[in-house]
Amino acid sequence: MSASNIADYGIIGPGSIGLLWAVKLRAAHSVALWGRSGPVGLSLEFMQGETISESFTFEPRGQAPGTALVTTKAYDTVRALDGAIKRWRQPPRAIVLFQNGVGSQDEVQQRFDHIPLLAVSTTEGANRTADGALVHAGSGLTRLGPLNASGAAWAEKIGADFCAAGFDTRLETDIRIALWEKLLINAGINAFTVLLDCPNGALLGHSFFEDRLPPLCYELAVVSQASGYPATAEIIEARIRTVAEKTAGNISSMLQDVRSGRPTEIDVINGAVVRAGIALGIATPVNRMLADAVAARTR
Ligand SMILES: NC(=O)c1ccc[n+]([C@@H]2O[C@H](COP(=O)([O-])OP(=O)(O)OC[C@H]3O[C@@H](n4cnc5c(N)ncnc54)[C@H](OP(=O)(O)O)[C@@H]3O)[C@@H](O)[C@H]2O)c1
Structure with missing residues (x-):
């Protein structure tokens, strides 16, 4: 911990992905955790071959961390950030959003554009x-980039910290392209x-999926092209099939949410495509059907 008692990194939303970053960053940085009602201390077992016990007990006493990593679900992001910032005496130097899908980033930017x-x-x-153990289920690529002009000054430093913590991190000049690319697969x-x-x-091979995938990919391609994120229906379909094949045994995060009775992020995935379609005058009936059917399943 630095002499000023300000943690280098604060995790707002210490769930699966937030704790993974907390555990890895802690090797070289002070890390504070912020749950629903303020700072939290917790013990967890980190399973990745070996088991490590970690405990986070830092009490920031109203101090914002240097950099806030917001790792809530998309639908909790603005409320969580709002709650944390109200308790802090000063804003963090920078905020990094980890949410899947698109939409929550714009909501945050509308409110907090004065912060990098x-x-x-x-x-x-x-x-x-x-029983609370954290499982690092798989390594991958982390793409990081600024959402506003002042965020650009922090990308290199934060990216270097992520790399040093063991995350394969690539800096992006337009992070919204990366967010759309992942959305298209999740959708x-x-x-x-x-x-x-x-x-x-x-x-793969299920008639409900196979019948709807080509028209879905057509909608995704038309909306993403019109939004400035080029992709053809053929490429999107090939990527979706490849990911489904490579992750064949995985239960998607959305299905895990439904099975646990939690809300899903459908609104920032297929729901975001429907909203973009409305704004652009493009019909998206398959995305709408998927968004409505999942919403009905979880209502
Ligand atoms: N997990 C992954 O492998 C992964 C990979 C890539 C991207 N992502 C994305 O990362 C985001 C987080 O996913 P996750 O799987 O880590 O979710 P998660 O395990 O549900 O973690 C979210 C955390 O946010 C907390 N939270 C909710 N409202 C809050 C508030 N107002 N203030 C502070 N904390 C609050 C939750 O607390 P409670 O437990 O009290 O609800 C929970 O601890 C999602 O957008 C997801 O799509 C996840």
């Missing part, structure tokens, strides 16, 4: 077991796994 903002799109995988997998209640790989 960055976003991450990561294919690292983490989850918690029923073709997650909702289907909920409706068919199956692991990712079981989608």
Whole structure:
């Protein structure tokens, strides 16, 4: 901990992905955790071959961390950030958003554009077991980039810290392209796994999925092209099939949420495509069907 008692990194939303970053960053940095009602201390077992016990007990006493990593679900992001910032005497130097999908980043930017903002799109995988252990389910690529002009000054430093912590991190000049690229894949997998209640790989060859995938990819391509993120329907479909194959045994995060009775992030995935379609005058009936069906399943 620095003499000023300000943690280098503060994790707002210490769930699966937040704790993974907390555990890895702690080797070289002070890290504080912020839950729903303020700073939290907790013990957890970190399982990745070996088991390490970690405990976070730092009490920031109203001090913002140097950099806030917001690792809540998309639908909790603005409320969580608002709650944390109200308790802090000064804003953090920079905020990094980890949410999947698109939409929550704009909401944060509308409110906190005076603070340097960055976003991450990561294919690292983490989850918690029923007894609280953190499982690093898979390593991947973390793409990091600024959301506003002042965020650009922080990208290199934060990216270097992530790399040093063991995350394969790539700096992006337009992080929104990375967010869209991941959204396009999630849009073709997650909702289907909920409706068919199956692991990712079981989608391939299922008639419900196969009949709807080509028109879905056409909608995704038209909306993403019109939004300035070039992708053809063929490329999107090939990527979705490859990910479904490579993650065949995985239960998607959306299906895990539904099985646990939690809200899903459908609104920032297929729901975001529907909203973009409305704004652009493009019909998106397959995305709308998926968004409505998942919403009905979790209501
Ligand atoms: N897990 C992954 O492998 C992974 C990979 C890539 C991207 N992501 C993305 O990362 C984001 C987080 O995912 P996750 O799997 O880590 O979710 P998660 O395990 O549910 O963690 C979210 C955490 O946020 C906390 N939270 C909710 N409201 C809060 C508030 N107002 N103030 C402070 N904390 C609050 C939750 O607390 P409670 O437990 O009390 O609800 C929970 O600890 C999602 O957008 C997800 O799509 C996740």
